[in-house]
Amino acid sequence: MRRYxxxxxxxxQTLNFHVPGDFCxxxxxxxxxxxxxxxxxxPAVIAYIPHxxxxxxxxxxxxxxxTFNWLAFNEFSILQEWLFNVGSRPSPQRLAHLLCELLxxxxxxxxxxxxxxxxxxSQAQLGEAMGITIVHTNRSMGQLRKEGLxxxxxxxxxxxxxxxxxxxxxxxxxxxxxxxxxPSLIKGL
Amino acid sequence: MRRYxxxxxxxxQTLNFHVPGDFCxxxxxxxxxxxxxxxxxxPAVIAYIPHxxxxxxxxxxxxxxxTFNWLAFNEFSILQEWLFNVGSRPSPQRLAHLLCELLxxxxxxxxxxxxxxxxxxSQAQLGEAMGITIVHTNRSMGQLRKEGLxxxxxxxxxxxxxxxxxxxxxxxxxxxxxxxxxPSLIKGL
DNA sequence: CGAGAATTTGATAGGGCTCAACCTAAGTGG
DNA sequence: CCACTTAGGTTGAGCCCTATCAAATTCTCG
Numbered sequence: 018m019r020r021y022x023x024x025x026x027x028x029x030q031t032l033n034f035h036v037p038g039d040f041c042x043x044x045x046x047x048x049x050x051x052x053x054x055x056x057x058x059x060p061a062v063i064a065y066i067p068h069x070x071x072x073x074x075x076x077x078x079x080x081x082x083x084t085f086n087w088l089a090f091n092e093f094s095i096l097q098e099w100l101f102n103v104g105s106r107p108s109p110q111r112l113a114h115l116l117c118e119l120l121x122x123x124x125x126x127x128x129x130x131x132x133x134x135x136x137x138x139s140q141a142q143l144g145e146a147m148g149i150t151i152v153h154t155n156r157s158m159g160q161l162r163k164e165g166l167x168x169x170x171x172x173x174x175x176x177x178x179x180x181x182x183x184x185x186x187x188x189x190x191x192x193x194x195x196x197x198x199x200p201s202l203i204k205g206l
Numbered sequence: 207m208r209r210y211x212x213x214x215x216x217x218x219q220t221l222n223f224h225v226p227g228d229f230c231x232x233x234x235x236x237x238x239x240x241x242x243x244x245x246x247x248x249p250a251v252i253a254y255i256p257h258x259x260x261x262x263x264x265x266x267x268x269x270x271x272x273t274f275n276w277l278a279f280n281e282f283s284i285l286q287e288w289l290f291n292v293g294s295r296p297s298p299q300r301l302a303h304l305l306c307e308l309l310x311x312x313x314x315x316x317x318x319x320x321x322x323x324x325x326x327x328s329q330a331q332l333g334e335a336m337g338i339t340i341v342h343t344n345r346s347m348g349q350l351r352k353e354g355l356x357x358x359x360x361x362x363x364x365x366x367x368x369x370x371x372x373x374x375x376x377x378x379x380x381x382x383x384x385x386x387x388x389p390s391l392i393k394g395l
Numbered sequence: 396c397g398a399g400a401a402t403t404t405g406a407t408a409g410g411g412c413t414c415a416a417c418c419t420a421a422g423t424g425g
Numbered sequence: 426c427c428a429c430t431t432a433g434g435t436t437g438a439g440c441c442c443t444a445t446c447a448a449a450t451t452c453t454c455g
Contacts (some may be wrong), residue, residue, distance in 0.1 A: 053286065
């Protein structure tokens with residue numbers, strides 16, 4: 018799924034993607050208003066949990082309370098990285114960085130096969146996450162292929178040169194704070 | 207103060223400004239690593255509060271615990287707005303939006319005089335918050351002046367046409383969640 | 396097979412960057 | 426008190442990255 022916002026001209030800016038297992042709205046209980054929309058980018062199974070229930074669980078179980086806070090911090094961290102990405106990297110690098118992040122997050126969710134994964138996003142949607150147009154997204158993608166970093170078949174992405182992609186994107190996994198992730202899922206990253 | 211990050215080429219991206227009274231690092235107790243630097247943009251008085259102490263206070267005083275969470279949510283909200291700003295608005299609008307935010311945040315901190323305020327930032331630093339160069343920041347500023355939205359004397363900003371600036375920037379205060387702010391400080395915004 | 400959606404490619408325009416110079420204001424030191 | 430220095434603001438010219446417009450091609454799926 019994705020969290021996004023539409024501006025006055027109709028242009029969409031994606032604020033984050035949510036992979037299976039993620040919360041979408043965990044810490045909005047304090048807000049009178051939220052400033053974004055949430056939508057699916059593919060088939061999704063959604064569970065609704067009232068904020069009351071989350072708070073109740075937090076009171077009863079400090080360890081889970083801590084986990085909830087950790088999740089919120091993680092989202093913050095990703096958002097910060099996106100701002101940095103959009104604000105400071107040229108578009109091919111920006112795309113490379115986004116793909117690195119998605120690979121790792123999907124991998125941590127058990128949804129990849131080595132460096133090969135299914136990405137349910139159109140190039141238009143990728144562009145909306147980076148603040149660039151469809152056409153330019155396509156050309157940036159072409160660039161990454163030309164550099165021999167990855168190949169595409171439909172929406173299957175195959176990162177043929179992971180170290181190269183990471184280096185190209187100046188990608189540093191640490192902001193995803195995977196320290197508590199099942200090690201077998203993220204080894205070699 | 208500001209939170210920022212420097213990329214491989216030496217380019218700086220500011221992630222947020224912190225006005226007097228703000229925390230800079232409230233919710234990083236859960237992290238093994240943080241991905242940014244913090245620096246001053248002018249004279250500053252800084253108080254250090256250990257995370258342990260914050261947690262202790264939170265346990266003893268649920269109302270303050272709630273406030274701490276609210277502060278974190280607020281930062282999240284601002285970060286999100288910045289991503290939207292940088293990702294989707296042309297540079298003069300982007301600058302206008304940033305100035306709207308700074309005016310209101312400084313005003314809520316009691317540091318403005320009507321629509322007139324002192325902004326301790328160079329144009330270079332403003333540019334770093336928007337992902338554009340010094341020169342272009344200067345030209346965008348010129349644009350805002352030409353539109354009759356504000357005037358500058360040194361670093362004193364005078365927003366001569368607040369409704370105009372707000373409209374120009376497509377600025378909607380709600381993301382700053384000022385509902386609990388002393389009303390006299392923010393009336394007429 | 397046909398139709399709509401997504402990807403790809405080309406040509407052109409424009410926003411923002413780079414390089415460079417100039418100007419102003421505010422120190423600094425003799 | 427003034428020459429000198431330095432940081433920041435302003436302006437101009439040319440180029441490059443990205444947007445826009447448009448059309449062709451490929452893919453997907455009923």
